[in-house]
Amino acid sequence: MRSVGIVGIGHTKFGKSRVSYTDMACEAALQALKDAGVTPLPGHGIDQVLLATMGASMINHQSGAASAIVDTLNLRPAMAETVENGPASGASAIKLGYSMIASGLADTVLVIGAEMMRKVSGWEGTDFVATMLHPEAEYPYGMTLPALAGMFTRLIMGKYGLTSKDLALLSVKNHSNAMHNPCAHIRMVPDLEAITADEDIETVNPLVADPLRLYDVCPVSDGAAAVLLCAMDVADRFEKKAIRVAGIGQATDTHAVAEREVPTDLLAVRMAAQRAYEMSGLLPTDIDVAELHDAFLILEIVESEEVGFFKRGEGHLALREGKTQIGGEIPINTSGGLKAKGHPLGATGVSQTVEIVRQLRGEAEGRQVEGARNGLVVNFGGFGNNVVALILSKDA
Amino acid sequence: MRSVGIVGIGHTKFGKSRVSYTDMACEAALQALKDAGVTPLPGHGIDQVLLATMGASMINHQSGAASAIVDTLNLRPAMAETVENGPASGASAIKLGYSMIASGLADTVLVIGAEMMRKVSGWEGTDFVATMLHPEAEYPYGMTLPALAGMFTRLIMGKYGLTSKDLALLSVKNHSNAMHNPCAHIRMVPDLEAITADEDIETVNPLVADPLRLYDVCPVSDGAAAVLLCAMDVADRFEKKAIRVAGIGQATDTHAVAEREVPTDLLAVRMAAQRAYEMSGLLPTDIDVAELHDAFLILEIVESEEVGFFKRGEGHLALREGKTQIGGEIPINTSGGLKAKGHPLGATGVSQTVEIVRQLRGEAEGRQVEGARNGLVVNFGGFGNNVVALILSKDA
Numbered sequence: 067m068r069s070v071g072i073v074g075i076g077h078t079k080f081g082k083s084r085v086s087y088t089d090m091a092c093e094a095a096l097q098a099l100k101d102a103g104v105t106p107l108p109g110h111g112i113d114q115v116l117l118a119t120m121g122a123s124m125i126n127h128q129s130g131a132a133s134a135i136v137d138t139l140n141l142r143p144a145m146a147e148t149v150e151n152g153p154a155s156g157a158s159a160i161k162l163g164y165s166m167i168a169s170g171l172a173d174t175v176l177v178i179g180a181e182m183m184r185k186v187s188g189w190e191g192t193d194f195v196a197t198m199l200h201p202e203a204e205y206p207y208g209m210t211l212p213a214l215a216g217m218f219t220r221l222i223m224g225k226y227g228l229t230s231k232d233l234a235l236l237s238v239k240n241h242s243n244a245m246h247n248p249c250a251h252i253r254m255v256p257d258l259e260a261i262t263a264d265e266d267i268e269t270v271n272p273l274v275a276d277p278l279r280l281y282d283v284c285p286v287s288d289g290a291a292a293v294l295l296c297a298m299d300v301a302d303r304f305e306k307k308a309i310r311v312a313g314i315g316q317a318t319d320t321h322a323v324a325e326r327e328v329p330t331d332l333l334a335v336r337m338a339a340q341r342a343y344e345m346s347g348l349l350p351t352d353i354d355v356a357e358l359h360d361a362f363l364i365l366e367i368v369e370s371e372e373v374g375f376f377k378r379g380e381g382h383l384a385l386r387e388g389k390t391q392i393g394g395e396i397p398i399n400t401s402g403g404l405k406a407k408g409h410p411l412g413a414t415g416v417s418q419t420v421e422i423v424r425q426l427r428g429e430a431e432g433r434q435v436e437g438a439r440n441g442l443v444v445n446f447g448g449f450g451n452n453v454v455a456l457i458l459s460k461d462a
Numbered sequence: 463m464r465s466v467g468i469v470g471i472g473h474t475k476f477g478k479s480r481v482s483y484t485d486m487a488c489e490a491a492l493q494a495l496k497d498a499g500v501t502p503l504p505g506h507g508i509d510q511v512l513l514a515t516m517g518a519s520m521i522n523h524q525s526g527a528a529s530a531i532v533d534t535l536n537l538r539p540a541m542a543e544t545v546e547n548g549p550a551s552g553a554s555a556i557k558l559g560y561s562m563i564a565s566g567l568a569d570t571v572l573v574i575g576a577e578m579m580r581k582v583s584g585w586e587g588t589d590f591v592a593t594m595l596h597p598e599a600e601y602p603y604g605m606t607l608p609a610l611a612g613m614f615t616r617l618i619m620g621k622y623g624l625t626s627k628d629l630a631l632l633s634v635k636n637h638s639n640a641m642h643n644p645c646a647h648i649r650m651v652p653d654l655e656a657i658t659a660d661e662d663i664e665t666v667n668p669l670v671a672d673p674l675r676l677y678d679v680c681p682v683s684d685g686a687a688a689v690l691l692c693a694m695d696v697a698d699r700f701e702k703k704a705i706r707v708a709g710i711g712q713a714t715d716t717h718a719v720a721e722r723e724v725p726t727d728l729l730a731v732r733m734a735a736q737r738a739y740e741m742s743g744l745l746p747t748d749i750d751v752a753e754l755h756d757a758f759l760i761l762e763i764v765e766s767e768e769v770g771f772f773k774r775g776e777g778h779l780a781l782r783e784g785k786t787q788i789g790g791e792i793p794i795n796t797s798g799g800l801k802a803k804g805h806p807l808g809a810t811g812v813s814q815t816v817e818i819v820r821q822l823r824g825e826a827e828g829r830q831v832e833g834a835r836n837g838l839v840v841n842f843g844g845f846g847n848n849v850v851a852l853i854l855s856k857d858a
Contacts (some may be wrong), residue, residue, distance in 0.1 A: 170562035
């Protein structure tokens, strides 16, 4: 199998986009091409474009959006497809891009994740996200993602002693990291005392889905991110030194959360990470920096256990000890995470990958993990029913 | 690169489905698994599921539909993604499935194409299809696919002398083929005299988009099709002898049709076919049977020229001479084509592939092309802005 690396990255400012869906996606793509030193003129050498999105058709009323992007970028006759795997669409597209190169069908693949979801708000937005739930066993009963996350958090609290204060502490950590990420949607750090005080709590930090409050859940963001993948054997065509995609793992779990044997486990995260470790030949202790999927903060805690950083039920203890902050044992979500950087669904896995590339290149100004050589991405689809893990490595 | 083959096929009756979207997709998938001799129990050996659809989220309000299908089929923890490339989603998913196997990331990939589009009718249905057009240059001006096809047909008529009667003749050919395909949506043969007579024409064969009439355009269909891909080096695990995927080609063209230098050319069809021929080492004259994308009948004519079967402007002459009917020089759309078999968008490319597999296996009862060894599929996205060509071969 041919080795595959990343030679270009791009990332829009997450938040509220003022341009069209296509233009937003192209902005990230052009940054990635520029970063790699590619000019989109005839002979550009881009063989394939993969667009990751969950809502381009449902929200933005566009199908074949990948073809529109190829044309707008002047990359014709490059191949193009759209890839969807709920909020894990981004890492899924990177996986399929990897396979196109490793198989020899392409030498270069531009992967773009883009979601413009602030067009829908309130209940309509929650409903859009809920379309990823089980179409017979969950969605028709009014189940939503925040509701599932609330119940999941309650179970973890009861089982392992995690408290609301732990979540607030995690919120402060991720928001603090986002202060150093110019692309982050939310750049303010909540006051730990204020968001956990009894007084005025419904004003300062209102309930979203008990026990989850505003500062425990990600915002609704527009945004796009892009990475240029290439075969390591053609990497010298590009300006930047390639960061190698060393491991890929993916697993599905029951689509309905209620059908899981142990409802507090995230089995697909464990299996996906395990497969990525096996492919890369690395161990959890080899990972220097990780982007974990914290659409709800509780997920960062449980994922940090499932990927083998901490023992089961001890993720929140590691957080309290500062092990997951920058400078700690294993910094998690240096980008600010989905919580503070924002979570434009289809863009997220690509955005997480961009952050790891920045860290391994030593370009994560203000939030750099010194000497980082190996990084992990966990991109979480549904409520853990389809998870993709990626391991990136900086070669000597 | 590892060789890849097809060892299982499945196909629902196209038309109006009475079951849920997931169940319809699973029906085709279970047929393909059964055909290959696979039981979906632990140890089933299916590594990846790819779902091709354009409307699962827009029409059926489901995202992550591939994950729901994996779970319903009891194929957990298989990897799963949804692939979208407008009406070429099916062949795109086969291409990406091929790459997963050729790269070594998977040994087996179940590709399912499924579209349930009869939920929307009339203008709403036309609008759904029109979302594949250029989001700035076509869609906002009220452009639709039938309108583009009408104008395209007019140009071809003026340039090469094709007539409405030629289209009617082609309609009769494809409808006649569909009479032998139990999965076809429409199983009746229109009367050539009646659909071309001046008398009562608006009742018998009403205008859709001048000069196209009812019998010149495909119906709106629900349906699903599935193929099980595997590495040729593990093909002996399965009951059926593998049909090899010998060539894959894909190309994009300008997203807006008005921007094409020669508006009567289908450049992406030509380039995609050329690449597929190169990869397979075959020539147009080596192809024994072809499924071409006749969502509008005119496309079959022009594609038959672009893929090299006939000279430019002579496709309709070949039709008149019977060269494209069963028993002719190069039988096209033995399944009935999109025109008579139906065109559930995301299912189409997979359905076309199923027909070629049947032909190469010698299982196309009543419509068998004797001695067929190599078959071509052309799956057409947008109005020719993203085209995928596949060549399948029966090894000695």
